[in-house]
Amino acid sequence: MAGRILQHVFLGLVGLFLAMPLIVVAGVSVNEKKSLTFPPDGLSLAWYGELFTDPGWRGALVASLLLAAFAAALAVIIALPLAYFLWRRIAPWANVFRLLGVAPFILPPVITALGFLSFWATAGIYGQPVTAVISHAIFFVTLPLVTISLGFTTIDRALLEAAATMGADDRTIVRTIILPLIVPYIISGYAFAFVLSLNEYIIAYMTVGFTVETLPIKVFNALRYGYTPTMASASVVFVLLAALVFGLIARFGDIRRLLGAMRSEG
Amino acid sequence: MRREPPRNAADYAPIVFPGAMLVIFFVIPFSIMLAVSFFRRNPAGFYSPDFVFDNYARFLSPFFGSVLGFSLLLAILVAIICVAVSVPFTVLLTRASRRAQTLWLVALLSVLSLSEVIIGFSWSTLLSRTAGITNLFVAIGLMEAPRALLPGFGAVLTGMVYQALPYTILILYPAIVRLDPTLMEAARTLGASPTRAFFNVVIPALRNTIVATLIMVFVFALGSYLLPQILGRPRHWTLSVLITDQAILQSNMPFAAAMAVFLVLISLALVGLTVMAGGRREA
Amino acid sequence: MSGLELRDVTKRFGTFTAVDSINLNVPDGTFVCLLGPSGCGKTTLLRMIAGLEEPTDGSIVIDGQDMTPVPTHKRNLGMVFQSLALFPHLDVGENIAYPLRIRGIDSVKQRARVDELLELIHLSGYADRGISQLSGGQRQRVAIARALALSPKLFLLDEPLSALDAKLREAMQVELRQLQQQLGITTIVVTHDQREAMTMADLVVVMGEARIRQAAAPVEIYRQPADAFVADFIGSTNLLDFRTDGAGRLEVLGGVIAGLQAPDGLGQGRISIRPEDVHIASPGEGHAGTVTFVRDLGGTIETFVNIGGTTIVAVTTPRDRTGIKAGDPVGVVFPPEACVVLAR
Numbered sequence: 001m002a003g004r005i006l007q008h009v010f011l012g013l014v015g016l017f018l019a020m021p022l023i024v025v026a027g028v029s030v031n032e033k034k035s036l037t038f039p040p041d042g043l044s045l046a047w048y049g050e051l052f053t054d055p056g057w058r059g060a061l062v063a064s065l066l067l068a069a070f071a072a073a074l075a076v077i078i079a080l081p082l083a084y085f086l087w088r089r090i091a092p093w094a095n096v097f098r099l100l101g102v103a104p105f106i107l108p109p110v111i112t113a114l115g116f117l118s119f120w121a122t123a124g125i126y127g128q129p130v131t132a133v134i135s136h137a138i139f140f141v142t143l144p145l146v147t148i149s150l151g152f153t154t155i156d157r158a159l160l161e162a163a164a165t166m167g168a169d170d171r172t173i174v175r176t177i178i179l180p181l182i183v184p185y186i187i188s189g190y191a192f193a194f195v196l197s198l199n200e201y202i203i204a205y206m207t208v209g210f211t212v213e214t215l216p217i218k219v220f221n222a223l224r225y226g227y228t229p230t231m232a233s234a235s236v237v238f239v240l241l242a243a244l245v246f247g248l249i250a251r252f253g254d255i256r257r258l259l260g261a262m263r264s265e266g
Numbered sequence: 267m268r269r270e271p272p273r274n275a276a277d278y279a280p281i282v283f284p285g286a287m288l289v290i291f292f293v294i295p296f297s298i299m300l301a302v303s304f305f306r307r308n309p310a311g312f313y314s315p316d317f318v319f320d321n322y323a324r325f326l327s328p329f330f331g332s333v334l335g336f337s338l339l340l341a342i343l344v345a346i347i348c349v350a351v352s353v354p355f356t357v358l359l360t361r362a363s364r365r366a367q368t369l370w371l372v373a374l375l376s377v378l379s380l381s382e383v384i385i386g387f388s389w390s391t392l393l394s395r396t397a398g399i400t401n402l403f404v405a406i407g408l409m410e411a412p413r414a415l416l417p418g419f420g421a422v423l424t425g426m427v428y429q430a431l432p433y434t435i436l437i438l439y440p441a442i443v444r445l446d447p448t449l450m451e452a453a454r455t456l457g458a459s460p461t462r463a464f465f466n467v468v469i470p471a472l473r474n475t476i477v478a479t480l481i482m483v484f485v486f487a488l489g490s491y492l493l494p495q496i497l498g499r500p501r502h503w504t505l506s507v508l509i510t511d512q513a514i515l516q517s518n519m520p521f522a523a524a525m526a527v528f529l530v531l532i533s534l535a536l537v538g539l540t541v542m543a544g545g546r547r548e549a
Numbered sequence: 550m551s552g553l554e555l556r557d558v559t560k561r562f563g564t565f566t567a568v569d570s571i572n573l574n575v576p577d578g579t580f581v582c583l584l585g586p587s588g589c590g591k592t593t594l595l596r597m598i599a600g601l602e603e604p605t606d607g608s609i610v611i612d613g614q615d616m617t618p619v620p621t622h623k624r625n626l627g628m629v630f631q632s633l634a635l636f637p638h639l640d641v642g643e644n645i646a647y648p649l650r651i652r653g654i655d656s657v658k659q660r661a662r663v664d665e666l667l668e669l670i671h672l673s674g675y676a677d678r679g680i681s682q683l684s685g686g687q688r689q690r691v692a693i694a695r696a697l698a699l700s701p702k703l704f705l706l707d708e709p710l711s712a713l714d715a716k717l718r719e720a721m722q723v724e725l726r727q728l729q730q731q732l733g734i735t736t737i738v739v740t741h742d743q744r745e746a747m748t749m750a751d752l753v754v755v756m757g758e759a760r761i762r763q764a765a766a767p768v769e770i771y772r773q774p775a776d777a778f779v780a781d782f783i784g785s786t787n788l789l790d791f792r793t794d795g796a797g798r799l800e801v802l803g804g805v806i807a808g809l810q811a812p813d814g815l816g817q818g819r820i821s822i823r824p825e826d827v828h829i830a831s832p833g834e835g836h837a838g839t840v841t842f843v844r845d846l847g848g849t850i851e852t853f854v855n856i857g858g859t860t861i862v863a864v865t866t867p868r869d870r871t872g873i874k875a876g877d878p879v880g881v882v883f884p885p886e887a888c889v890v891l892a893r
Contacts, residue, residue, distance in 0.1 A: 016632035040676065071704055083706075105782045134729075156632060156634065158630045158631075158632045159634050159636060161599075161621070161628075161630065161634065161649075162630055162634035162636075162840050163636075163647070164600075164601070164620075165599055165601075165619040165621055165622075165626055165627065165628040165696070165705075166627070166647055166651070166695070166698075166699070167622050167623075167625070167648050167651060167652060167699070168621075168647075169620075169622050170649075172651050176637060176647070176651060180638045181637070181638055196728075211834075240702050259719040
């Protein structure tokens with residue numbers, strides 16, 4: 001009995017540790033005056049308004065959303081055929097590409113960022129928005145690659161054989177069986193890449209840091225050159241966005257399985 | 267639709283685009299960085315092609331040595347704290363209801379996806395004098411007046427543990443969720459208390475997983491580039507911070523590249539160790 | 550006309566031969582059961598007929614046409630898989646309509662055909678149900694209806710009933726046989742259950758170690774097994790070594806079976822006699838033995854008799870309940886007309 005209580009206290013403490021900074025930031029974000037005090041001095045949602053009305057903050061928000069949307073899409077476009085090929089074909093050499101798809105995510109991000117910096121500088125298109133999209137897509141390709149590969153392993157090959165006996169050629173099987181079954185995993189992969197791209201700082205900074213201001217770059221600059229509660233409201237919006245996306249994945253998909261639990265049932 | 271080796275051009279088609287993208291935008295940038303690490307710095311532009319070891323020679327300075335030593339120590343400390351907290355946490359998590367697990371996982375993923383910028387900002391606020399936790403201590407009478415808890419080593423360590431904790435839990439989750447629950451029960455029926463069963467049964471069963479996780483978290487912590495800047499003093503800067511600093515602010519790409527190559531080597535060596543630990547587990 | 554013809558069909562995986570030069574001629578409209586222990590190559594053979602495996606050698610002729618190089622999707626067959634392979638993202642109606650849909654048949658005709666098939670399998674009104682809402686037997690029927698949607702020339706089933714419980718399995722065997730007779734479609738079922746094969750098949754093909762051991766009607770397989778493997782695999786039997794004496798009479802367990810002659814030139818071999826054919830008589834008749842155990846199952850009685858160290862099983866019905874018990878001396882008679890003489 002005492003052990004059970006102790007366990008709950010432990011879980012609660014970890015939860016508190018994880019939530020504490022976010023609670024403070026949320027508190028700061030509703031300050032009435034332009035100061036970072038907690039508990040908040042008065043109550044106002046003005047700083048959330050500024051996120052959408054102030055051209056600088058709105059621009060950063062739009063830039064981040066666009067970057068994340070395009071980068072995640074490109075990551076999926078790279079990951080889907082690769083995962084399909086690795087699943088469909090017996091080709092041990094192709095695992096090199098699986099490794100290449102996972103490597104950027106395991107290595108310290110500074111390294112990948114620096115690689116992109118030297119590459120785009122050499123290519124002579126340093127600072128173009130498209131460089132950030134491609135860089136993020138490569139950096140986060142791991143996420144759709146892992147989720148979609150997992151999706152393929154869940155497809156019972158007898159389903160494909162059954163479709164073939166009923167007269168479906170390979171192309172029809174892909175269209176009518178494989179794609180419908182893999183779509184939830186594509187969406188999860190996209191969502192993971194989207195949220196992480198939204199929050200990514202160092203690669204965005206090293207590729208387009210001097211030409212485009214994404215929200216994390218803007219928050220960092222504000223951190224250095226003048227605090228404003230808007231950065232708190234921006235942070236809160238990002239946390240909520242992440243929670244919303246992952247919540248949707250959990251609602252409509254099987255997040256436990258995506259994260260490695262082998263069986264989906266209780 | 268049999269799984270078979272590719273035979274004609276159409277069979278190879280799906281891998282062409284992903285393969286090309288990964289080679290052009292990952293392998294080539296990496297190779298360029300490797301090349302740049304042997305280039306000479308050019309104060310006028312970025313760098314000029316050359317083949318010198320000067321950039322690597324600078325590693326031998328006492329300054330670089332102390333930064334490297336500090337980076338490694340910090341990452342080790344973060345890894346140990348995270349694993350020590352995460353193992354019991356994840357064991358408890360996997361025994362919670364399915365619904366509770368899902369909620370926790372959504373929360374952990376949300377925190378994990380947070381930008382280092384936002385984590386740094388949140389902790390700098392929490393540890394500040396005006397909005398920080400000390401105000402709470404004052405309110406309940408523990409302290410006389412609020413004070414700032416940063417910059418300092420404690421702040422850097424706390425921030426990095428915060429950043430790495432969800433990562434650690436999510437690495438451990440698949441291994442622990444597959445752990446046979448009857449193992450603990452068997453130990454319990456033999457008269458072990460829950461705590462003893464945990465240390466005598468769960469920990470040994472997870473030994474290789476724990477070693478692998480320590481290394482993964484270590485590499486993850488090694489990559490932290492903003493928190494030491496935001497929460498610490500310059501003497502708390504790590505190799506990652508130094509690389510960013512040299513590349514962007516000092517415009518010394520060759521030296522930054524050399525440090526990056528060095529960091530890759532350390533990381534690869536450690537990932538190799540992880541794979542070996544994993545291989546032993548399967549054997 | 551021939552529904553299916555297999556000519557020297559062989560499949561090797563590396564050095565392992567899964568199917569070894571099989572020859573078989575299946576007349577149109579026949580119900581065939583491929584029967585054998587696991588690993589005998591029966592599933593591989595079925596998959597080759599479906600085009601899901603490529604034969605290493607030989608050819609497969611369906612309806613007079615050599616189908617060996619034709620890919621699965623052009624073979625016009627219906628197949629039910631062991632796992633059933635119902636599409637989880639489609640409902641019952643969509644599953645059954647799948648082969649119609651991918652051929653671009655218009656939706657009104659699809660609907661009509663689906664309704665017709667649902668009626669055939671006694672599941673009218675189930676079109677909009679999800680697959681997960683069905684019971685095991687219902688899923689089984691949906692898989693069958695789906696395979697029959699295009700009225701294929703050949704109907705293949707791989708261990709189709711193995712997931713069902715014993716009672717449902719027996720009911721489905723009868724249902725499947727009636728369905729096949731109604732449609733007159735050439736049907737091939739893989740099974741390891743000899744009772745299932747006996748219930749359904751016109752032609753039972755017993756396979757063992759990659760080869761056909763015997764292909765015949767169920768009763769013939771039972772009464773006239775071609776070899777000891779078949780005799781032992783189908784039902785239970787007493788397999789006894791024999792020698793011939795100078796006059797060509799068979800000597801078994803130290804006694805001669807009167808009226809039984811070995812084929813010319815066969816000096817030794819085995820005879821197979823079914824337990825229900827063994828006759829327990831009074832001591833002095835036939836071979837002398839001692840009863841070791843009596844298992845009275847109510848419906849049948851199994852008597853175990855030891856004759857010189859070999860155990861013989863005899864099965865009788867309660868009508869002949871004799872009151873014999875363990876330890877009693879008895880005479881055992883092997884009626885010559887019930888003995889099947891086998892080469893070793």
